[in-house]
Amino acid sequence: xxxxxxxxxxxxxxxxxxxxxxxxxxxxxxxxxxxxxxxxxxxxxxxxxxxxxxxxxxxxxxxxxxxxxxxxxxxxxxxxxxxxxxxxxxxxxxxxxxxxxxxxxxxxxxxxxxxxxxxxxxxxxxxxxxxxxxxxxxxxxxxxxxxxxxxxxxxxxxxxxxxxxxxxxxxxxxxxxxxxxxxxxxxxxxxxxxxxxxxxxxxxxxxxxxxxxxxxxxxxxxxxxxxxxxxxxxxxxxxxxxxxxxxxxxxxxxxxxxxxxxxxxxxxxxxxxxxxxxxxxxxxxxxxxxxxxxxxxxxxxxxxxxxxxxxxxxxxxxxxxxxxxxxxxxxxxxxxxxxxxxxxxxxxxxxxxxxxxxxxxxxxxxxxxxxxxxxxxxxxxxxxxxxxxxxxxxxxxxxxxxxxxxxxxxxxxxxxxxxxxxxxxxxxxxxxxxxxxxxxxxxxxxxxxxxxxxxxxxxxxxxxxxxxxxxxxxxxxxxxxxxxxxxxxxxxxxxxxxxxxxxxxxxxxxxxxxxxxxxxxxxxxxxxxxxxxxxxxxxxxxxxxxxxxxxxxxxxxxxxxxxxxxxxxxxxxxxxxxxxxxx
Amino acid sequence: xxxxxxxxxxxxxxxxxxxxxxxxxxxxxxxxxxxxxxxxxxxxxxxxxxxxxxxxxxxxxxxxxxxxxxxxxxxxxxxxxxxxxxxxxxxxxxxxxxxxxxxxxxxxxxxxxxxxxxxxxxxxxxxxxxxxxxxxxxxxxxxxxxxxxxxxxxxxxxxxxxxxxxxxxxxxxxxxxxxxxxxxxxxxxxxx
Numbered sequence: 001x002x003x004x005x006x007x008x009x010x011x012x013x014x015x016x017x018x019x020x021x022x023x024x025x026x027x028x029x030x031x032x033x034x035x036x037x038x039x040x041x042x043x044x045x046x047x048x049x050x051x052x053x054x055x056x057x058x059x060x061x062x063x064x065x066x067x068x069x070x071x072x073x074x075x076x077x078x079x080x081x082x083x084x085x086x087x088x089x090x091x092x093x094x095x096x097x098x099x100x101x102x103x104x105x106x107x108x109x110x111x112x113x114x115x116x117x118x119x120x121x122x123x124x125x126x127x128x129x130x131x132x133x134x135x136x137x138x139x140x141x142x143x144x145x146x147x148x149x150x151x152x153x154x155x156x157x158x159x160x161x162x163x164x165x166x167x168x169x170x171x172x173x174x175x176x177x178x179x180x181x182x183x184x185x186x187x188x189x190x191x192x193x194x195x196x197x198x199x200x201x202x203x204x205x206x207x208x209x210x211x212x213x214x215x216x217x218x219x220x221x222x223x224x225x226x227x228x229x230x231x232x233x234x235x236x237x238x239x240x241x242x243x244x245x246x247x248x249x250x251x252x253x254x255x256x257x258x259x260x261x262x263x264x265x266x267x268x269x270x271x272x273x274x275x276x277x278x279x280x281x282x283x284x285x286x287x288x289x290x291x292x293x294x295x296x297x298x299x300x301x302x303x304x305x306x307x308x309x310x311x312x313x314x315x316x317x318x319x320x321x322x323x324x325x326x327x328x329x330x331x332x333x334x335x336x337x338x339x340x341x342x343x344x345x346x347x348x349x350x351x352x353x354x355x356x357x358x359x360x361x362x363x364x365x366x367x368x369x370x371x372x373x374x375x376x377x378x379x380x381x382x383x384x385x386x387x388x389x390x391x392x393x394x395x396x397x398x399x400x401x402x403x404x405x406x407x408x409x410x411x412x413x414x415x416x417x418x419x420x421x422x423x424x425x426x427x428x429x430x431x432x433x434x435x436x437x438x439x440x441x442x443x444x445x446x447x448x449x450x451x452x453x454x455x456x457x458x459x460x461x462x463x464x465x466x467x468x469x470x471x472x473x474x475x476x477x478x479x480x481x482x483x484x485x486x487x488x489x490x491x492x493x494x495x496x497x498x499x500x501x502x503x504x505x506x507x508x509x510x511x512x513x514x515x516x517x518x519x520x521x522x523x524x525x526x527x528x529x530x531x532x533x534x535x536x537x538x539x540x541x542x543x544x545x546x547x548x549x550x551x552x553x554x555x556x557x558x559x560x561x562x563x564x565x566x567x568x569x570x571x572x573x574x575x576x577x578x579x580x581x582x583x
Numbered sequence: 584x585x586x587x588x589x590x591x592x593x594x595x596x597x598x599x600x601x602x603x604x605x606x607x608x609x610x611x612x613x614x615x616x617x618x619x620x621x622x623x624x625x626x627x628x629x630x631x632x633x634x635x636x637x638x639x640x641x642x643x644x645x646x647x648x649x650x651x652x653x654x655x656x657x658x659x660x661x662x663x664x665x666x667x668x669x670x671x672x673x674x675x676x677x678x679x680x681x682x683x684x685x686x687x688x689x690x691x692x693x694x695x696x697x698x699x700x701x702x703x704x705x706x707x708x709x710x711x712x713x714x715x716x717x718x719x720x721x722x723x724x725x726x727x728x729x730x731x732x733x734x735x736x737x738x739x740x741x742x743x744x745x746x747x748x749x750x751x752x753x754x755x756x757x758x759x760x761x762x763x764x765x766x767x768x769x770x771x772x773x774x775x
Binding site: 149200326 | 600604607644649652657
């Protein structure tokens with residue numbers, strides 16, 4: 001038998017490990033581990049099984065701030081938003097049973113959008129596991145398909161190693177959520193505490209050697225391309241490759257289209273910015289995807305909302321896919337050159353290999369399409385002269401008054417698409433949205449997490465009247481901690497995006513999409529959140545200014561066009577080149 | 584879509600729940616497991632799960648990458664039947680009376696190369712090792728005699744490839760030691 005598990009002698013390890021032999025409880029050890037990993041903020045909700053950890057939180061309140069959300073789902077979304085704006089992993093606590101299951105939507109959301117969040121759930125006493133004890137649930141089994149990794153800890157002495165492993169896994173490679181389930185007896189039991197950060201797991205190697213040959217062939221392809229197009233995704237932001245992307249694009253003169261989650265990785269006012277891809281993206285990048293001869297996809301995964309009909313996707317193009325997650329390569333779209341590595345490392349090696357170019361004729365095609373889109377879709381949406389207020393118009397006013405410098409949080413649906421389309425992003429990581437999962441109710445708790453993470457940035461949330469009511473209880477968190485977020489409800493008294501589909505594909509049969517809404521301003525005032533409701537175009541700019549100038553949290557409810565339609569649209573089953581600019 | 588038989592040799596850490604994680608991936612892709620075996624591999628502490636599935640060439644590649652993405656999975660090898668040496672084992676229980684007629688026993692031993700594990704006045708237990716097709720052929724022959732019990736194991740397989748798994752693992756472990764060494768050096772420098 002070959003035994004490669006043997007590690008070097010313990011003495012060598014101990015040599016550079018601080019020797020701490022004091023015995024502390026598992027609950028305290030967990031907090032000390034989090035502090036070692038640089039955690040200073042936790043979102044969570046207590047309950048029976050996690051009480052030993054919460055008790056110790058009181059002793060560490062100088063070092064760790066705990067934000068009590070009003071529902072565990074809120075804690076999960078807030079922790080994710082915190083991670084997205086700070087670049088640090090988010091942390092969320094929940095108790096066993098319903099506390100843990102309430103996290104699931106948030107965990108799945110973080111998983112699909114590759115955001116590092118450490119979820120800590122409590123579990124009943126280990127002797128009761130498997131007996132259907134009070135508030136016992138198999139959270140390991142339930143969370144398995146939506147976490148990058150999970151584990152259950154039944155002995156206090158396992159806590160440091162498992163937490164270290166969790167942070168390493170969550171933050172390296174393609175990031176993602178991890179879940180640690182700790183039994184109550186492991187929280188109360190004692191251990192001699194020492195902590196060592198995890199640097200290596202033999203079955204998981206996120207750092208791959210650069211395969212230069214593939215990058216060199218990619219460079220040849222790029223240098224001979226006549227109609228090249230860059231598709232930039234969330235991976236650019238995750239690997240902090242914004243500057244490299246810009247340098248690469250500027251040197252080669254290749255236009256840059258972004259995915260929804262790639263938004264803000266490339267300045268929207270840049271001459272090479274080609275717009276957003278996908279179902280409600282811009283006309284030019286969608287249409288011209290099918291004319292491109294070389295596509296350079298960076299840190300994106302060819303989601304079906306981006307590609308439309310796969311059979312008719314990019315027929316002319318040779319595809320270069322730069323992607324850290326090997327399982328994403330050749331998953332949806334078969335590519336010609338696969339570069340399975342970190343976007344930043346690859347771009348750094350690629351830039352010197354590509355020739356300067358300008359592609360003037362090709363870029364002119366984008367501008368022609370941009371002009372068509374502006375005249376038929378954008379101008380009527382952001383600068384309408386009569387009729388009710390439009391969503392795009394609101395986003396445009398906010399964009400102009402904040403000069404594109406705010407952190408924009410959205411819910412899901414028309415409000416989200418309008419924000420993505422019409423806010424002029426200039427700063428990386430300034431767009432917080434639920435992409436892969438499309439979780440309604442994400443916006444309000446995410447705005448809390450974003451503001452806690454970036455207290456000096458203006459955080460503005462665009463939320464629909466439907467999504468707002470899905471997690472409306474988080475107004476309590478805003479009240480409790482006086483979190484100065486600016487909330488904009490784009491109220492059309494409809495579940496707007498579903499209504500749009502009913503309009504277009506279900507013969508206008510509006511099944512369960514019309515809403516009877518409460519008075520949001522009255523609700524906000526009960527939470528001591530000042531606000532204003534506007535219904536007329538003339539009030540819009542001034543109301544937004546009042547909101548931006550207010551000190552604390554603020555709610556601006558805007559009655560928008562009831563039956564507005566987000567356009568352009570790549571209809572389901574259609575090719576990206578068949579994108580429609582009118583209904 | 585042409586479906587073919589593939590063998591997945593999955594080397595994993597010896598942790599609880601890995602099989603569950605693997606089957607979740609196969610279930611989502613609507614792939615049925617034809618057979619499954621799990622045992623410790625030639626490397627101590629490393630489990631080897633051998634799965635036989637029927638699917639397309641394109642799909643098996645995608646699924647293998649998704650399985651390898653599981654944190655505790657060390658390496659996944661995809662093989663077709665001609666790339667491996669494999670066996671399956673089956674046990675048959677028949678009534679002694681039914682076997683004693685004619686030259687059945689002689690035939691079983693000579694043309695099927697079976698082993699007799701237990702003989703009692705009431706029943707006989709026969710073991711057959713071979714490829715699935717050989718076992719099925721025997722099953723078909725025994726069926727008219729009235730089989731009391733029949734069970735067939737999952738496939739066990741070794742590969743014909745040259746680079747062995749333990750060599751791959753050695754490279755991984757060396758990378759780990761490099762990390763530790765570097766860290767050690769940095770620490771020493773800081774101490775000075």
